[in-house]
Amino acid sequence: MKHMTRKATRHINQNENLIFEKSSPGKAAWKLPPLDVPEVDTAKLLGKSERKDLGNMPEVSEIEIIRHFTRLSTWNYAIDLGMYPLGSCTMKYNPRVNEFVSRVEGLANGHPYQPAKISQGAMRIMKTLSDCLIEITGMDAITLQPAAGAHGEFTGLLMVRAYHESKGNARKKILIPDSAHGTNPATAATVGYAVENLKSNDRGMVDVAALASQMNEDVAALMVTNPNTLGVFEQEIHKIADLMHAKGGLLYMDGANMNALVGKARPGDFGDDVMHLNLHKTFSTPHGGGGPGSGPVAIKKALEPFLPTPVVVTKSDGTMAFDYNRPQSVGRVRAFYGNFGMFIRALAYIFANGPDGLRQTTEDAVLNANYIRKGLEGTYDLPYSTPSMHEVVFSDKVQSKKGVKTMDLAKRLIDYGFHPYTTAFPLIVPGALMIEPTESEPKEELDLFIEAMKSIAEEVEEDPQFVLDAPHNTRISRLDETLAARKPVLRWKPESTSH
């Protein structure tokens, strides 16, 4: 290793092959008790459908199974081991209190088919979470049904379309800034709208003059992420909302970056009409391989008739009920009531923090991003000098002069004991390094990260090839991503099929 790192060291870990390769005939980790019911004749019952050959099922002992998965788990990088500079987009810390509350027996064993009479507690959780999210966003009503962010976008745009249809014209286009998440144009197209691109200005924000010239009665809505993917707050969001409303259009806010606003600014107050939240980002429910996600959609009063059914309501006697009688509804968008387990976790997070705690979370997320920005400014190119919110975007402009690109820097970062940051996004920054530390990281971890990034920049100056060949300290060094994409091998087959 060129530069020593304080964060990580090499240590022995176990090699492990596929569980299919460990198999040997007759080994088992189970023993069934004697059959105490009459045996059935499967061939007679199933006829041709009876499966005689089970294929290659691994036959292994119990400790081999335990070791297999434990060994694999030690190869992993996890948020419980260290910082994910990918931030809330992929993985942020999930406080344990969320998990504790979600495992309370009555909640963990509840079933959506239970009658409303014995589901009052679960329904109250949904109503309380709804009320909290409405308060946090400054909106008027909400649906918790969508399964994640893009599904929330889809549900939001269905309501936008239903709103315009109710006025006699569904309209044709959705405007989307060039800094948007890729899901925004995909959603608009799925809902049947044409997508029109909106250029950003030189400060990385929506170009209000361009919006004014592109806005007309054919435009159903503008989808804007605020703060946007550069981590920049749209400072003219009021003007943007006024421009949309003047021509009868709606403002959709992608709430993926709401963790930069909670307790500080409310989209409902700055003119937003529809927005989705990602409980698995802002409200710390599991993400990535864990999940599932949850993408509630909050709306202004004018869109309330179009909410998906059912809606949780409080009856005059104080009990909870589901309201299905909503003739203008866009319909159900998810089986049952959404990912209920995530509602519990998000509500636990909101209650555990309280209003002041949530506000501090936002401040810490912004502080951490700006600490990194200050630490690495001058080492890495900062394409937009507009103040950063919860994330900071650098570019590889300086390092690429030596032939080292953002992806190479990210690969080298693995050697320093960190997960890579987001590479090559947002698209408006060539060679982007997008870094979001989140609110949970202590200063000590941020210092190690800054030290690692500075050290890599020095390595680029001294020996660019060494960085181009990274990672060096991992089990497997640089993988051929291009070959994997061009000629994917999607299925493992035993080398010898004789056994």
Next chain:
Amino acid sequence: MPYPIDRKYTREHEWITSDGTIGITQYAQESLGDIVFVDLPKIGTELTAGKTFGTVESVKAVSDLYAPASGTVTEANGELATSPEKVNKDAHGSWMVKIKLKDPGELNSLLSAADYEKFAGEEAGH
């Protein structure tokens, strides 16, 4: 001059020759990185100037292809289905589709090689 003067260029980084042969530029292939998949329209498809007609997928991103001019597809380069890397090796020699131009006059409004080189340089310098 890295950009051949026998053709015209768009701000969306496509090139087109006077007989309606279309491809992407050297700058485009460089920005995209290793191309792994090219999705092209069928013969007979009507292209409209400025609208998308296909996609290029690289290890980094999927990008739309925009028609430099309107016309009907007469040929699509099937070779790119199995060897998309040809675009990386020789962007200006690897055509994607050939079209029968609806109005050859549309090419007049496109960029010359010199203007495109300047435009691409500004974009890269951002």
